[in-house]
Amino acid sequence: MDEWKLRTPYFVIDEEQLAKDFTILTDSLQRSWENYRIGYSFKTNSLPWLVTFLKDKGALAEVVSDDEYALALWLGYTDREVIYNGPVKERESFCRCLLAGGMVNMDGQRELGWLEEVCRRHPKRVFPVGIRVNFDLEKLCPGETTMGEAGGRFGFGYENGVFAEVVERVRKIPNARIAGLHLHSSSKSRSVAIFEAIAGMACRLKREFGLHLSYVDLGGGYCGGLPGRPQYPDYFPAVAKILRREFSPEETMLVVEPGVSLLSKATTFVTSVVDVRDIGKERYLITDGSRFNIDPTMIKSGYLFHLELRKENGPQRRTMARQCVSGFSCMEVDRLFSYENGTELAEGDRIVYENVGGYTMSLNPLFIRYFPDVYIRRRGRLLKVRDRWTPEEYVQKGMRFGEERALWDADREEDQPE
Ligand SMILES: Cc1ncc(COP(=O)(O)O)c(C=O)c1O
CATH class of the missing domain: 2.40.37.10 (Lyase, Ornithine Decarboxylase; Chain A, domain 1)
Incomplete structure (x- = not known):
């Protein structure tokens, strides 16, 4: 041609490069923490070809809205292959994911209410859930985070005690179980130190709250493809070294949610x-x-x-x-x-x-x-x-001028007194 x-x-996506980068990712995870899952971050680029290419390689769908969730299902993912994150989940898809055994990381008070409701309606089942933590990463890695001292707005705050309240509230639900922590934090540096700090926080929370976790989700934010910057094989051995202080791959799965790092080079x-x-x-x-x-x-x-x-x-x-x-x-x-x-x-x-x-x-x-x-x-x-x-x-389904007349007439008919 x-x-x-x-x-x-x-745009051109080089398939071979993409496959190569995915393999570098899986190889380094396999070597560092053999019990792992990759949730591809849909928001980064939800081109159907790309998403299904990664699905074919075993990636889960990491989605942060009802629309992304629907797209994942449309493209052939099952609910169990979904990681549902973010603060704008909708009640119906939240319940659906939970009931079907997908991975749900709660990020807001209203989701606690939805969890209580699902648990009440299904008293014979046990529902594992994850909690998105917000913690002061800037203090641990000064100058490296996206929001600096102002801090981020996602998850439940650790330092102000809200995370502790959430743990307590979930523990009061007889058939809910805190199965995971979600610790994604955006950084400017995308350094290894950022991920070491995130792993350290997971250890700290496990100790402090006596958690028994099925997974620790590091989120995304890795570097990819740029010479002189960290690569996948730099991150995961460092993370694993810290996680091993409190966790073992036999009991706890490592979840990562790469986005841009997978696609850049390709x-x-x-x-x-x-x-x-x-x-x-x-x-x-x-x-x-x-x-x-x-x-x-x-x-x-x-x-x-x-x-x-x-x-x-x-x-x-x-x-x-x-x-x-x-x-x-x-x-x-x-x-x-x-x-x-x-x-x-x-x-x-x-x-x-x-x-x-x-x-x-x-x-x-x-x-x-x-x-x-x-x-x-x-x-x-x-x-x-x-x-x-x-x-x-x-x-799409947008109307031309005049086509709205039928709606107008129907609306007026509804308003007529009987
Ligand atoms: C929860 C979560 N996971 C994964 C990602 C993907 O991040 P990146 O594209 O930097 O790897 C993001 C991006 O903001 C995110 O918010």
Whole structure:
């Protein structure tokens, strides 16, 4: 296949690289703590091909909303293959997961009420549940956490005694059992020290509350694919060393919920220069990709990329001091980077962004352009696994003007006095 003939922009997932990274993950878990499960973080990228590829390799679905839960079921996961996390669970799916034997990590007071209700309704069954802990990780790893001293908002606070109250409340339910702790914490550093601190906290809570845990869930937040940064084989031996102070693989399963670390190395985003313009002193390259495609939350300070130069644009190119690479949208902030002291680019040249698998394909706004094509690369060939969205996908069940009239009439009929 001549990739120059493909219409840009598009994402490519390299299947072999993805499989390789998954194997590095499983090998290092197997060596460090043979009793483990991987829950793939749906929110990171819930592209159906990707999710089912990981399912095929044995990953569970880590979901944080009713919609993600429904997607997991739609894609063939059973309830028992779901890890249900996050603060916006819904009552019905919470109960469903609990009753079916999925892994539920409670993250809010209303879920305690739902647990009590399920237990009351099914007095002959015992319901294992997990509790999401919020603890002061910043104190243990100064400067490394995402929220710093302000702290995060997920889970039940350890330091202020709320976690202890929750433990007490669950213990009062005769047929509920605290089976797991969920300790995901976001960090800027994604360092090994962060995960050592998380493991240390699990040990501390076990001791302090006399817990008998079937699982410890470390959550996600690992580094992946970046040279000079920690890799999976750096994290798990360090974590296991600490966990062994209080736990054993025979009794307690280690759960991990990787997202971005699994996808980074395997994923690229291919864009083309569509226009070159000089305004004032600036050279602007307008491209058909956007910051919204690869950095929708606008937090990245730089991008990894390589160029693919169109040979029709000539072999000899001059070097330019500065070219401003910008996106297709009409927003001025949609500038990706300043390309300095590089080849002068022209229409049709390609800029290929690397490490763009996480928080991209499914976190694109539908702004000006819809979702782009997604391909996988298998043995050197590209296969399209998602077609770019067209107005058909965008409109969905949306009505055109006038079609709402039937609703209006029905509504008015209902309001008529009998
Ligand atoms: C509970 C939970 N698990 C897993 C993840 C995945 O994290 P990452 O993509 O950084 O590995 C997140 C991300 O915020 C999360 O909140």
